[in-house]
Amino acid sequence: MTEQNPLSRQQLVAGAADMIRRRGLNATSIREVAKHAQTPLGSTYHYFPGGKQQLATEAVRFAGDAVARMLDKELRAGPVEGLRAFLALWREIITSTDFQAGCPVLAVSIEEHAADERPAVLAAAAEVFNGWEAQLADSMRQHGADPQAAGQLATLVVAxxxxxxxxxxxxxxTRPLDQVSAQLEELTRTTVCN
Amino acid sequence: MTEQNPLSRQQLVAGAADMIRRRGLNATSIREVAKHAQTPLGSTYHYFPGGKQQLATEAVRFAGDAVARMLDKELRAGPVEGLRAFLALWREIITSTDFQAGCPVLAVSIEEHAADERPAVLAAAAEVFNGWEAQLADSMRQHGADPQAAGQLATLVVAxxxxxxxxxxxxxxTRPLDQVSAQLEELTRTTVCN
DNA sequence: GTCTATACGAAGATAGAC
DNA sequence: GTCTATCTTCGTATAGAC
Structure with a gap:
């Protein structure tokens, strides 16, 4: 299993994540992702034999992991600090792009559709959401929160x-996010110090 | 300003809303909307000279108004009852479609993209969100909630x-929605009876 | 192994026949 | 006014030259 050109591969995944974040999954074309990464179109199918599905799935995991790593680091200072970092990250994403970018995991969650099948990219999105929830809930539990309340609140935070x-x-x-952030912080504080 | 065939027009708008709800804006083609409404493709551009933008904008408003009318009716029984109806509506939409449909307003909010311009469909989505928030917040205020707290909570509910x-x-x-619903109900109860 | 050129279908939009 | 046929562009994917 030779690893070909890991650099181009990673650029393709990162570029796909960025484009899905901005335009959604369907408006993200392999052509443009390849162009943006200065990679020939054919190479894309060499790196990702599964085509668009595979690229999108890896892009979702890539974006999800980046957030998970940040959460893991910031949660060491406590659940409230982790929450603040989580919310600040989203705020930074929308402000630094002039409200043009959002969350690629959400994007693929509401776009895919195929009555009978369950696409890999959707399963990846579910895993990412579950992962974030688990990180937040575990941190709250480790700081004295009621286990069930922690789980519920973590879901509310992500949603x-x-x-x-x-x-x-x-x-x-940024008003919606700012108003939501204030309330989630308050809720987390009271849930942790119960 | 003759009103041509209002029936076909309304079917096109409703069909577009349904398709956007399921697949997102970009995956919703005028062709298929017309086919589903048993209307020739050309007629679509006769009814909607603005093309896809206009059809999508009207579809967002159509879906938004339907929810607003339901909210207006249910909120007469009080803010908690209105909230329950709001959440039950979304639960019904996802369960009755086997998790294939969601909210068309959210769908257009995360898909459109055009660096310099601000599409009409995005403005419509913003208005719909603001409208729902205002309805929920007003109801809470009329039942003794602190005005600012009501506004913040209404935003949290929609988000x-x-x-x-x-x-x-x-x-x-349905677990995420069920867990979120329980917490929003509790929050609304305590905010109203302050 | 890497990339150019192309096949094939579907998209938005319109021209022009009825 | 209403709809068919078509223009043009862009999508995914691949075949086959280097």
Whole structure:
């Protein structure tokens, strides 16, 4: 299993994640991803024999892992600090792109459709969401939160953050995310110090 | 300004809303919307000279108004009852379609992209989100909630519901929405009876 | 192994027949 | 006014030259 050209491969995955983040999955074409990574179109299918599905799946995991690594690091300072970092990351993503980028995991979750089958990219998205939730919930539990309450709140955090990011893009304002952040922080504080 | 064939027009808008709900904006083609409504392709451009943009914009408003009307009715029984109906609606949408449909307003919010311009469909999405928020917040205020807290909570409700619906689709489970619903209900109860 | 050239279908939009 | 046929562009994917 030779690893060909890992550099181009990684650029393709990162570029695909960025484009999905901005335009959604369907508007992200392999052609443009390859062009952006200065890679010939044919190479894309050499690196990713599974085509667009495979590239999109790896892009979702790539973006999910980046957030997970950040969470892992910031949660060491406590659940509230981790939460703040999580929310600040989304805020940075939407402001630094003038409200043009959001979350690629959410994007693939609402686009894929094939009545009978369950695409790999959707399964990857589910895993990413579950992973973030577990990281947040575990941290709260380790700081004295009720186990069940921690799980519920972690779900609320991820759902509210994802929804708020989308609303910010529609309204071209960080207000939704800022208002949601204040409430989630408050909730986390009271849940941890129970 | 003759109104041609209002029936076909409405079918096209409703069909477009349904398709956007399931597949997202980019994967929704005028061709298929017309086919589904048993209308010739050319007629679509007769009814909607603005093309896909116009059809999508009207579809977003159509879906948004349907929810707003339901909210208006259910909120008469109080903010908690209205919230329950709002959340139950989303639950019904995802379960009755086997997790294939979500919210068209969210879908257009994360897909459109054109660096310099601000598409009409995005503005419509922002208005719909703001409208739902205002309805929920006003109801809470009318039942004794602190005005600012009501506004913040209404934003959290919409954001969390939208995000949870997307997570439910990815995980093929209503768990995210159910967990979020329980917490939003509790929060609304305490905010109203302050 | 790497990339150019191309096959094939479907998209948005319109011209022009009825 | 209503719809068919078509223009043009772009999508995924691949065949085959280097």
């Amino acid at each position: 509210a953050a994802e929804g708020a990011v989308a609303m910010c893009r529609a309204q071209r304002s | 969390a519901a939208e995000g949870a619906v997307a997570m439910c689709r990815a995980q093929r489970s």
